[in-house]
Amino acid sequence: MRDVLQTEELEVPEGITIEIKSRVIKVTGPRGTLTKNVRHVDMDIRVVKTKKSSKVTLAVWQGGRKHVACLRTIRSLINNMVIGVTKGFLYKMRAVYAHFPINAIIQDSGNAIEIRNFLGEKTVRHVKMLNGVCISESKAQKDELILEGNDIENVSQSAASIQGACRVRNKDIRKFLDGIYVSDRTTITQE
Numbered sequence: 001m002r003d004v005l006q007t008e009e010l011e012v013p014e015g016i017t018i019e020i021k022s023r024v025i026k027v028t029g030p031r032g033t034l035t036k037n038v039r040h041v042d043m044d045i046r047v048v049k050t051k052k053s054s055k056v057t058l059a060v061w062q063g064g065r066k067h068v069a070c071l072r073t074i075r076s077l078i079n080n081m082v083i084g085v086t087k088g089f090l091y092k093m094r095a096v097y098a099h100f101p102i103n104a105i106i107q108d109s110g111n112a113i114e115i116r117n118f119l120g121e122k123t124v125r126h127v128k129m130l131n132g133v134c135i136s137e138s139k140a141q142k143d144e145l146i147l148e149g150n151d152i153e154n155v156s157q158s159a160a161s162i163q164g165a166c167r168v169r170n171k172d173i174r175k176f177l178d179g180i181y182v183s184d185r186t187t188i189t190q191e
Contacts, residue, residue, distance in 0.1 A: 008058040008071040012047070016082055018056060020045050025078060029085030031150050036077060041070045084150040088188035091159045095143035097178045102166070104145060104180070110134040113145070118166055119178055125165045130154035145180065148188055156185075 012018055019026040023039045038045070044059040056078055058071050083089070095102040100120040106113055113135055115125040129135055129147070133154050138144035145162070149155040159182050166179040 002062050002064055003068065004062065006060045006063060006068045006071060008075045010056045010075050010078055012054045012056060013082065016085065018047050020047055027081040027085055031085045031088055034081045034084055034151055036081060038074055041074060043070065080152045083187065084152060088148060088150050089152045089155045090186050090188045091147040091155055091182055092184035093145040093159060093162060093180050094183045095180050102180065106135055106137060110136055113162060115165060119168065127161050127165050129158045133158045
């Protein structure tokens, strides 16, 4: 059954400016600016400003079940952009190995990583970080990588690319558990 109108609202914190023009959302905060194009989703997106605060309202008219589900998705996207420009996103990854120590070398001043000696293989794996993502080695923990960035999609995709580069092929994956895995997801600035 179609609903006549479904809405979602998102409060905008102080110090954040959100501009919306023809479903292109631009969020500016202390850590920088993020832009997202959501023209593929048919909905009303407006910034309602009052004297004290401002909020983003999302509305879907005559939407089916799947269409209404997009409301919460876009609201979460904007919320993640707000968190990104205020706190930033930090993913921790750990190298796990049973015998051959995985050698991860950071290149291009944190824009790429080179993985050597995975399962004792001679092949060298190169993974480039996506735009705005910086990778570094942890000072506190051995075999730990730290990925930082403002855009959660780029940070998580870069982590997935590293994990995907270290997939075990032609062996029993229950026994060969070697790889580089995400161990922690958090924000750069903690409260």
